[in-house]
Amino acid sequence: MKGSLAVVGIGPGEKRLLTPMGRRVLLQATIVMGYRGYLDQIASLLTKKEVVPFLIGQELERAEKALALASHGQRVALVSSGDAGIYGMASPVLELWLHLPTEQRPSLEIVPGVPAMVACAALLGAPLGNDFAVVSLSDLLTPWEVISRRVEAAAQADFVVVLYNPRSSRRPWQLAEARRLLLRYRPPTTPVGVVRKAYRPGQAVTVTTLGELDERAVDMETTVIVGSSVTWARNGHMVTPRGYRLEALP
Amino acid sequence: MKGSLAVVGIGPGEKRLLTPMGRRVLLQATIVMGYRGYLDQIASLLTKKEVVPFLIGQELERAEKALALASHGQRVALVSSGDAGIYGMASPVLELWLHLPTEQRPSLEIVPGVPAMVACAALLGAPLGNDFAVVSLSDLLTPWEVISRRVEAAAQADFVVVLYNPRSSRRPWQLAEARRLLLRYRPPTTPVGVVRKAYRPGQAVTVTTLGELDERAVDMETTVIVGSSVTWARNGHMVTPRGYRLEALP
Incomplete structure (x- = not known):
């Protein structure tokens, strides 16, 4: 069973600048992944979830892991600060996703955010x-x-x-x-x-x-x-x- | 008595992409101004408010009017689509505001939004x-x-x-x-x-x-x-x- 992956920009770090769309995706996820510092900023939204923190520099590993978990049926949210499309995780995730055979791709959504x-x-x-x-x-x-x-x-x-x-x-x-x-x-x-x-x-x-x-x-x-x-x-x-x-x- | 002016980016037009900060500013305003098409997108937030719609091309008039009303004690929100700072109303408002003598300036806030x-x-x-x-x-x-x-x-x-x-x-x-x-x-x-x-x-x-x-x-x-x-x-x-x-x- 395939799951879903949402790549979410959480904005600059103030919760009032996280969009309702981003917030909802985070609340509905079974697993939330991202750089440790960003996850700390949204800790109050992550109770009772599996949280997978990464270090800076592990961007490709993050993208691979997120796609693998989504392919195995999880609802995964992968967070970036600011907007995920601007020097964020959207680009490496999409590169890997487009390299997968169509039938192996989990559903993928990029959720826009307020850029830095x-x-x-x-x-x-x-x-x-x-x-x-x-x-x-x-x-x-x-x-x-x-x-x-x-x-x-x-x-x-x-x-x-x-x-x-x-x-x-x-x-x-x-x-x-x-x-x-x-x-x-x-x-x-x-x-x-x-x-x-x-x-x-x-x-x-x-x-x-x-x-x-x-x-x-x-x-x-x-x-x-x-x-x-x-x-x-x-x-x-x-x-x-x-x-x-x-x-x-x- | 001086009031306040908030210049608000409402995002691309989907309410789930309006930030909570922007939403709050709109709900607290006594007067909401902007291009008619943008105001229509957020009509449900504007009940029981004075709403001042403008036509395209009237950007300077909008900025002047918003500053004048804020100077006279109103809580004014002036909306742009996307982010107000990117080809939006933040720039003409700030130009006029900076030209005012310090003691005549209403309080001014630029609320970031999700750009187009x-x-x-x-x-x-x-x-x-x-x-x-x-x-x-x-x-x-x-x-x-x-x-x-x-x-x-x-x-x-x-x-x-x-x-x-x-x-x-x-x-x-x-x-x-x-x-x-x-x-x-x-x-x-x-x-x-x-x-x-x-x-x-x-x-x-x-x-x-x-x-x-x-x-x-x-x-x-x-x-x-x-x-x-x-x-x-x-x-x-x-x-x-x-x-x-x-x-x-x-």
Whole structure:
């Protein structure tokens, strides 16, 4: 008997930003799997369930295990923080699922969530109000030359740039290098939003500039949003205009 | 007496994708404003409230009116579809709010929501599994030369490309032009996801290719997601790998 697998984005970590659809899938699951830290955030929804925690780095193992259990009749929920489709578990799960013969596939649902960048943007104001590019600075799975080409292209074409996985103890230099690339095309006064632990205990929201960005304050729980040429900041808020002509107002 | 203004993303239009935080803000508001079509989607939450519907195109008027009512003591909720920060009302509201003298500002909160692109991506599978760029093809507020430069830069740097506002009766040619720019850098076999009315009555999800994309099927209620060089499609699903080496699996 085949079961089902739901890949669920739980949002930034505040339960009021977990969608009712995601909540329901979690409550109906027989097994809930995911990175230990994310499972802790939703512990109150997981009583009387089999909970399978994993370590960071075990993404493929998680996807395989979840598919195997679902194939054997379980109702499995696999959680990601933010949205599962954005640097989350949806992609490796779907790759493995599509490689299975059709008759061996359990039913699969991807449940959308509030992405980290959206939560961070809301705390900053409206930095994503116009076109933007999203780049992960982790070169564990993508070569740095590909990443740096994307950062440079985004800078050159005047996108707001969202940097995921900006800095860790194993990857201390990539953020400084991305900043250097951005400074080729944008002035040091360009607003930069730095949000750590959005909507979680210990939340820290900072608006600084490309020239003054202190990389040491950035870690893996931080998202960095670099403004475009028209982004402006005031009173700790960042806004990228959509292009309405405010000066035309009465 | 000053009141409060909350700018709320209601998600793609399915109530199970409206966050509890957004729902609560709507229930506590004395006045709810927004584009008429969005208010219709959440009508059941708006009984016994003052509801102020607007037409498309009246974004600045909406922002001004909402701020004025909040300044006069009302608890106002202003809704956007998807996330209010992504081509939504957060940006014009914040621009006007930051221009007010500090003592005249009502309290302001931006409530994050599930963006259209995230809802569409979940229905397609996992097309946003790696770096992506988001571009609105509407040249009503942004010059076409800026938009086309961004589409071309995103194509060149191998981003997945999300196209918002891809086509309308007033703007029939921009999508074809964007497709032409993308075809300079990507083969006609590149997977393209076309999602209309995600999570709403009349939902339509299609996976096609850059070569075979039928622009006439695309309107303002559609989001188009163009794969990168590594995006692949099978059985009506699209996936952009994160880079895990599946071939290394047992």
